[in-house]
Amino acid sequence: MTQAVPPKGAGPLARREARLAWGLLLPTIAIVSAVVIVPLLSIFWISFKPIGLADLRPPAPVVRESLRGEGEDLRLQYRLRNSSRDVAVTGVTLGDTLPEGLTVRAADDRCEVTDAEIFCALGDLEGGGRDEVEILVATAGGDIDALGDLAEASPPALTGTAPNILTNLDFTLENFARIFDGDEFWGVLGVTLFYTVFGTVGALLFGLFAALLLDTSFKGQGILRGLYLFPYVAPVIAVAFTWIILFDPFSGSANALLLRMGVTENAINFFGDRPLALIMVTVFEIWRYFPLSFLFILARMQSIPEDMYEAADMDGASPFQKFWFLSLPQLMGILSVLFLLRFIWTFNKFDDIFLLTGGNAGTRTLTVNVYEQAFAVSNIGAGAAVAVVIFGCLLIFSAFFFKVISREEGL
Amino acid sequence: MFHHGQVTGAILGALWTFVVAVTVAVAMSFLSGEAFRPSGLSSLILGAALGVATLFGTGAAAAAAVVLVGIGIVGVGPVRGGDVALVWAVVAHGVLALGAATGLRVMMRGLPTGRLTRHEFEAAVIRFLTGFGYVFFTAIVVIPFYVMVMTSLKNQQQLVQNPLDFSLDLSRGWAIFDSYVELMTVFDFGSYLWTSFYVSVLTVLLTLAFSIPGAYAVARLRFRGAATFSRSILLIYMVPMIVLALPIYIGYSMVGLRNSVLGIVLIYPVTTVPVALYMLQGYFRGLPAEVEEAGLMDGLSRLQVIWKITLPLSLPALASVSLYVFMIAWNEFLLAFMLLDDPSKFTLTRGIASLNSSEIPRQHLMAGSVIATVPIMAIFLGLERFMTRGLTAGSVKG
Numbered sequence: 001m002t003q004a005v006p007p008k009g010a011g012p013l014a015r016r017e018a019r020l021a022w023g024l025l026l027p028t029i030a031i032v033s034a035v036v037i038v039p040l041l042s043i044f045w046i047s048f049k050p051i052g053l054a055d056l057r058p059p060a061p062v063v064r065e066s067l068r069g070e071g072e073d074l075r076l077q078y079r080l081r082n083s084s085r086d087v088a089v090t091g092v093t094l095g096d097t098l099p100e101g102l103t104v105r106a107a108d109d110r111c112e113v114t115d116a117e118i119f120c121a122l123g124d125l126e127g128g129g130r131d132e133v134e135i136l137v138a139t140a141g142g143d144i145d146a147l148g149d150l151a152e153a154s155p156p157a158l159t160g161t162a163p164n165i166l167t168n169l170d171f172t173l174e175n176f177a178r179i180f181d182g183d184e185f186w187g188v189l190g191v192t193l194f195y196t197v198f199g200t201v202g203a204l205l206f207g208l209f210a211a212l213l214l215d216t217s218f219k220g221q222g223i224l225r226g227l228y229l230f231p232y233v234a235p236v237i238a239v240a241f242t243w244i245i246l247f248d249p250f251s252g253s254a255n256a257l258l259l260r261m262g263v264t265e266n267a268i269n270f271f272g273d274r275p276l277a278l279i280m281v282t283v284f285e286i287w288r289y290f291p292l293s294f295l296f297i298l299a300r301m302q303s304i305p306e307d308m309y310e311a312a313d314m315d316g317a318s319p320f321q322k323f324w325f326l327s328l329p330q331l332m333g334i335l336s337v338l339f340l341l342r343f344i345w346t347f348n349k350f351d352d353i354f355l356l357t358g359g360n361a362g363t364r365t366l367t368v369n370v371y372e373q374a375f376a377v378s379n380i381g382a383g384a385a386v387a388v389v390i391f392g393c394l395l396i397f398s399a400f401f402f403k404v405i406s407r408e409e410g411l
Numbered sequence: 412m413f414h415h416g417q418v419t420g421a422i423l424g425a426l427w428t429f430v431v432a433v434t435v436a437v438a439m440s441f442l443s444g445e446a447f448r449p450s451g452l453s454s455l456i457l458g459a460a461l462g463v464a465t466l467f468g469t470g471a472a473a474a475a476a477v478v479l480v481g482i483g484i485v486g487v488g489p490v491r492g493g494d495v496a497l498v499w500a501v502v503a504h505g506v507l508a509l510g511a512a513t514g515l516r517v518m519m520r521g522l523p524t525g526r527l528t529r530h531e532f533e534a535a536v537i538r539f540l541t542g543f544g545y546v547f548f549t550a551i552v553v554i555p556f557y558v559m560v561m562t563s564l565k566n567q568q569q570l571v572q573n574p575l576d577f578s579l580d581l582s583r584g585w586a587i588f589d590s591y592v593e594l595m596t597v598f599d600f601g602s603y604l605w606t607s608f609y610v611s612v613l614t615v616l617l618t619l620a621f622s623i624p625g626a627y628a629v630a631r632l633r634f635r636g637a638a639t640f641s642r643s644i645l646l647i648y649m650v651p652m653i654v655l656a657l658p659i660y661i662g663y664s665m666v667g668l669r670n671s672v673l674g675i676v677l678i679y680p681v682t683t684v685p686v687a688l689y690m691l692q693g694y695f696r697g698l699p700a701e702v703e704e705a706g707l708m709d710g711l712s713r714l715q716v717i718w719k720i721t722l723p724l725s726l727p728a729l730a731s732v733s734l735y736v737f738m739i740a741w742n743e744f745l746l747a748f749m750l751l752d753d754p755s756k757f758t759l760t761r762g763i764a765s766l767n768s769s770e771i772p773r774q775h776l777m778a779g780s781v782i783a784t785v786p787i788m789a790i791f792l793g794l795e796r797f798m799t800r801g802l803t804a805g806s807v808k809g
Contacts (some may be wrong), residue, residue: 018634020713024624025640028684031621035681038646039658046658183545213544224545226795230552233791235742237760238780242559245773256574261448287551319533348651351744367653374657387654395540400645 040391046384048171049060053378059084059162061092061125065155067137067148074144076102076151078120078133080158086127089160094120096156101147103135125160127196175385179373191278192347192365199285199349200342204335208292212323214294215301225298228339232291240355247271277361281353285346293338300334302329340401344394366390414532415803416524417463423539429454431510432489434546436735441557444576445495447503454489457482458511465515466524476512480504492620506755508643514542542762544793556784563778570774590778598775599754600762600782607741607759607783610676614740615733618679618687625684626691627717631700636723641692648685660749670752678746683736690735694728734790741787759783 010018012340064079076098082089098104098116107113111120111133120133139147178184200338214225231239247254249271255267270280304327351365353359366386374383432449439447457479462474483504492500492506518538518677522531544606561577562570564587569580579587594600600651629641659678660669668674699723706716722729747761757765 014633017632019636021445021628021632021634024628024632028621028625028688030679032647035659035678036650039655039662040650041656043654043660046661065722209544210548213541213548222795224549225551226792228548229791230556230788233738233787234556234784235744235760235763235787236779237742237744237763238554238559238784241763241767241776241780242555242562245562245777246555246558251571251574253441253574257437260440260446260575261436261486305640318529319537344649348653349651350651350653355744367651370653370657380657380661387657390651390654394649394651398649401649402642 043384043387043391046381047175047388048173048382049381050170050171050172050174051379051381053375053380059087059089059127061089061158061160063094063156063158065096065152067151070144074137074139076135076137078135078156080122080125080131080133082125082127082129084127085164087160087162088127088129089125090121090123091162092125092131092158094118094122094156094158097154098137099147099150099154102139102151105138107135108133111135113307157167171380175379175381178382179369179385179389187362188364188366188369191363192367194278195282195285195349195353195363195365196343196346198282199289199346200339202282202286203289203342203346204293206290207295207297207338208331208335210290210294211297211301214298222239228294229291230360231288236288236351237355239288239353240284244271244356247280271357272361274362277357277363281356281363285352289342289346290354293342296334296338297331299332304330307375334408336404340397344397344401345395347393348390366393414527414529415524416466416527419527419532419535420462420466420515420519420522421459422462423518423535424460424465424511425455425458427514427518427539427542428461428507428511430457430543430546431514433505434550435507435510436490436501437550437554439490439499439506440575441554441577443495443499444573444578445492446575447495448491449535450487450489451489452743453482458490461511462515465512465519466522469516472512472516476508477658478513483507500522514794519567527597553563553628558782559777559780563774563781564588565774567772567774570772571786572703588773590772591782592634594775594778594782598762598766600759600779601756603757603759603762604782606672606757606785608786609673610758611740612680612736613676614683615736617676618683618736619729619733621680622687622691623722624717625808626695627687627721630692630695631703632713641689644685644688648689652682656745656749659746663750669750670756672756675747676756678750679740679743683739684744685737687732687736690732691725691728692736694725698724730794734794738787739792740785 003112060083061080062083066077066079067074067279068077069075078094078096080092080094095112096118096252098118100116102116104118107118108120110122113119113135118135122131122133124133164275208226214221214228222300246252249255249267249269252270254270255264258264259267268276308326308330309322317325348367349365350371353363353365353368354371356365359365359372364372367390370383370386370390372383373386374380429449429451431452436447436449436807439445461472461475461479465472479488480501483490484500486492488504489511490503492503495503518535520538522535527535557577561579564579564584566586568588569576581587585693629637629644663669668677670678701722703716703720706720707713711719742760743758744760744764747758751757751761754762754765759779760783763776763783766779768778
């Protein structure tokens with residue numbers, strides 16, 4: 001009799017299931033890697049490149065064609081220049097077809113003419129360099145202007161090779177040196193941490209407060225719950241601009257109100273003064289995201305079994321004691337998960353600060369710094385370097401996060 | 412020492428009256444445009460008295476409230492009106508006295524004069540905090556939206572004249588909607604609305620098309636790497652958009668997808684697929700596997716099971732996910748801002764961003780904001796049940 005042995009490896013059924021699973025996942029994996037993994041890799045690549053916004057268009061020769069002079073002097077003129085000021089383009093060639101009605105009399109030395117085809121090998125074009133090619137032509141009569149238009153209508157074909165900064169193997173550490181240089185980086189990091197820590201904690205505390213308010217059921221509870229979610233559901237751009245207008249130093253209602261109430265003597269520039277601007281963007285963050293914490297905490301609260309409170313009542317616990325020794329420990333799990341997730345998300349936040357202050361007045365966080373470096377200073381490499389730093393921080397945070405979430409599985 | 416009826420009553424009375432005074436002053440200023448301000452000192456003194464009075468029953472509270480109205484009209488009440496019209500003053504003082512007295516009466520319910528037990532004291536404090544919380548949260552949520560709507564209904568002159576005045580000037584008739592008319596005609600907001608709408612709908616459809624099979628595979632099928640996969644999805648969900656936006660901008664510039672709606676429609680679903688996948692797999696796991704196995708036994712293939720059993724069972728979850736994704740796409744700003752330059756292709760958020768210049772009056776900016784906010788709010792309020800579920804399941808995207 002043969003011994004019964006457990007099957008080794010995956011059986012055909014299991015293999016088929018795994019194949020189906022990968023088949024179902026393939027589209028997702030494909031697009032996610034196309035739009036997430038590839039950009040992430042490219043941002044690492046770019047962060048080591050000396051590249052500015054202008055370098056996105058590689059240097060190339062540019063030409064202007066015109067028909068000039070008349071009679072003996074009639075000529076086709078090609079004026080070339082290098083689109084880049086400092087990078088040479090090598091092996092420039094120019095090809096064009098003469099329009100009907102024009103015949104070549106004499107051409108530039110560098111050009112070959114066969115019938116109506118012109119081909120010129122022009123060699124190299126220095127950075128910012130210019131060149132000119134003239135071809136003397138004759139006309140069999142006819143309107144010169146119209147012929148000129150006809151000639152210009154067929155654009156000449158240009159070729160030329162230039163080093164493409166994005167793809168060559170020129171690396172530099174200058175970007176990282178630049179962003180870590182001086183106090184600026186530490187200032188930005190400090191601002192980011194202030195914004196992230198206080199924004200997260202504030203949103204959690206306010207969310208907890210709001211959840212405690214709505215944990216009792218009464219008429220209108222649903223309406224209030226919907227109302228308290230408004231800040232989160234509305235488009236960020238709409239509420240950010242509303243805040244800007246509300247707190248405008250010259251014509252904002254908040255200032256008018258404070259002046260009339262006698263709280264302040266002079267109008268306050270809420271989004272323009274250090275360190276008030278940073279506090280204001282943090283307050284905005286709390287205002288906008290307390291609904292989310294509120295929703296989660298409320299959901300968790302409502303699932304705390306009622307008999308625990310009854311037992312506490314029997315033991316004579318006071319309301320504060322019930323909150324402190326019963327509700328809070330029950331909520332600790334969701335609070336810690338929310339804290340970590342919100343911490344990561346606040347750290348990643350870009351839109352809010354960008355819209356409110358544009359990163360001015362001491363509110364430049366790391367994410368705003370990416371935009372600032374890449375587009376305002378036009379140094380894409382430095383922007384990418386900041387992005388790499390952000391990504392590094394993110395990895396550290398998510399390591400923490402996965403530790404906690406596997407403990408608190410089920411959110 | 413605090414555990415004494417009169418002391419608790421006085422302190423809570425003072426605090427609550429001050430809260431009501433500030434609320435009334437702000438609300439009346441916004442409603443009437445007149446200058447109302449709270450007075451800290453008389454709020455504290457009169458409030459303390461009112462608080463003690465409410466301890467002695469409803470009659471005493473009512474009497475104290477009437478006295479409070481009188482003191483207010485004389486001009487030394489918790490809310491000071493300056494030289495405002497008498498009607499407004501009476502309304503302000505009346506509302507203040509009513510709010511302070513009824514609020515305190517509720518807080519002091521069952522509180523004895525004299526010594527308090529710990530439970531009585533804490534219950535009163537909690538009732539005060541609850542009252543304060545309702546006023547506070549409602550105020551901070553309502554005021555910005557109120558300002559947004561009312562600013563959009565004004566004209567430049569009114570705004571400069573009195574930034575506090577948010578009353579509606581009905582004598583202007585339909586002209587109060589001038590900003591909206593101008594946005595629709597001159598600034599082409601109709602087409603932005605349409606672009607935003609179809610971009611969002613396409614995003615929802617594409618997201619579902621990609622995430623349903625993926626989520627099903629992660630939730631139901633056994634294969635090596637399932638756990639890793641679902642973790643990396645969560646990780647991708649946390650990559651900041653600005654980090655991706657930069658290479659996407661570069662890539663789009665090179666292949667010529669920048670400045671095209673197609674580019675936007677291609678990129679939005681990718682930002683939402685991870686979250687949708689995460690939400691859906693959670694839901695699919697919760698469905699009873701037996702139903703599907705019964706389907707398999709009856710000879711359906713896996714794909715047929717998904718189509719005929721799983722999807723119909725998860726319609727509510729699909730609704731939640733769709734709404735959530737729609738909201739993300741509708742509110743998306745960063746990518747639209749970076750990738751679109753041509754006004755004819757703007758989405759709504761990009762269109763509003765283009766209104767933010769010193770030449771365009773700010774009531775237009777606010778009208779644009781209202782146009783973007785109203786549809787999403789309408790959907791939200793109409794389908795709140797799904798939306799809240801979507802928000803909690805979709806966890807915590809910023």
